[in-house]
Amino acid sequence: MTHGPFDGRRRFVGPDRRFELVDLVDSGGFGHVWLARDCVLAREVALKFLALDRLVGLRPDPGRLEEVRERFARESLMAAKVDSPYVAKIHDCYMSRTDPFLVMEYVDGRPLSAYVRPKPLPLARTCRWSGQMAEGLAAAHDKGILHRDIKPRNVLIREVDSAVRIVDFGLSRFIDASETRGAAGTPLYMSPERSRGEAGDERSDLYSLGCVMYEMVTGWPPFGDDRADPVALARAHELQSPTPPQVQVPGVPAALDELIMALLAKAPRQRPDNARMVVRAIAEVERPLEAAEANPRAGPAHVLPSPSDGSSADSGFADRLSAAELNVRRLSGQHGPSHALVVAARMELAGLTGRSGDPRGAAELYDRLGRDCRDWYGPGHPRTLDAFTEMARWVSGRGEGSG
Known part of the structure; x- marks a missing residue:
């Protein structure tokens, strides 16, 4: 009896049992995505299985089934030609009779x-x-x-x-x-x-x-x-x-x-x-956001400067926001969400959000932090009061760099 990759018994798929299924990470209308280990290249990959029965029925015409498999392989080959750091790479495509799947870059x-x-x-x-x-x-x-x-x-x-x-x-x-x-x-x-x-x-x-x-x-x-x-x-x-x-x-x-x-x-x-x-x-x-970072006392600017040379640029604020958010998640994982280090990191993230030209976002982050601190420490605790005070400053336009 042939077992599919989702029944808990068969953990290896592909030619010569190349891919070990590790964890089901997503399930959608047209298939399932598994985190898997490539036993040949010793790396994590994502396997996207196509649910053929949802596309062609439980008892499809053999010719129709073959047509669908061939089309899947053809479209996968085309998609694999996309070369961009912002598109998940397709490494391979396996046309199993019952469980065709793509081998893709695993995005953690x-x-x-x-x-x-x-x-x-x-x-x-x-x-x-x-x-x-x-x-x-x-x-x-x-x-x-x-x-x-x-x-x-x-x-x-x-x-x-x-x-x-x-x-x-x-x-x-x-x-x-x-x-x-x-x-x-x-x-x-x-x-x-x-x-x-x-x-x-x-x-x-x-x-x-x-x-x-x-x-x-x-x-x-x-x-x-x-x-x-x-x-x-x-x-x-x-x-x-x-x-x-x-x-x-x-x-x-x-x-x-x-x-x-x-x-x-x-x-x-x-x-x-x-x-x-x-x-x-x-x-x-993005340019005014970068200008605001270079001159924070000028406050956020929303007037466009002269046209750029056409090249794209990641805002420095965006990179710093990403780093600050990652730091919050890292510290939360190490110490728990209510730890003082996590609270301090969230205060830093909220302030940076405001200085990036987004006072609304800063106020919302401070408000959320204040509510959490109130639940953890009580309404009169200094951390609770600090968060709500900063929220009020950004709401009123008195936040750092806002005027």
Whole structure:
């Protein structure tokens, strides 16, 4: 009897039992992702198994089954050509008769969906991750490859350096060709043309990127939430204009607001022409944040300077925010969340968030820390009072570097 890789009995898969299954890390509508060990190269990899029965049925026609397997291999080969530090690499593809799977770079981190909702992200973090996503899309589009399902769940954030890895390139194209129910994708982030069942082009990916950026900036997607009716979402994407992020969240830079709204234009021709234009636009939004870091007494600036040379740049604040956040997680793991060192690290992170030009984010972090300290130490403890005092300073505009 042949056992599948998910029944707890068979722990090795692939030719000559090359891959040892270690842990099931994700399960979606079209398959499962396992952390595995490559016994030949002695490294961790991710194995993405395709659930054939969900695509072709439990008793498929043999010819249809072979067609689906061949298409999966072909799309995987195309996706493997994408070369970008912001796209998870595909190492290999194995076309087992019952359990075809991809061998991918294992990304030790969490999906972007774990960072968004209902709180907006700090502006520097939003710009950094958005720029990296745009660069990853640009590298794929240069090869003629579309993603077709950009969403927070398909964007992983590495633990070690807080950098983006986009996953599942090519899978939606394969599903498109295999499904009879219409275009694959996620209604919350799907472009109007994709919602109508059209193939779309690279500007369809940019629309989805705009939806993700909107969620990063405001805390919610442009239309509805996960409970919304897919048909209603499709109509909203086709017919409704989202509320501009600046209206939802005061303090969003005008240039970032304009970029997101341009990405969310209903007609593809009204969106940026390509992902590299988006990379350059995000770099321009980052420049005032960098200027604020160089001259903190000047406070946050939202006026764009002259155009850049087109190169992308990671904001220094974004790097420092990532390092500060990693330090909070490291200390929490070592000492527990209520330890004084963790509280001090969270105070530092909140202050840095404010100095990056995001007083709203600083106030929210101080407020959250104050509530935690109140639960741990009591309402009159100095740490509780310090956190709430700093929150009030940033709310009133009296935070460090705010004026």
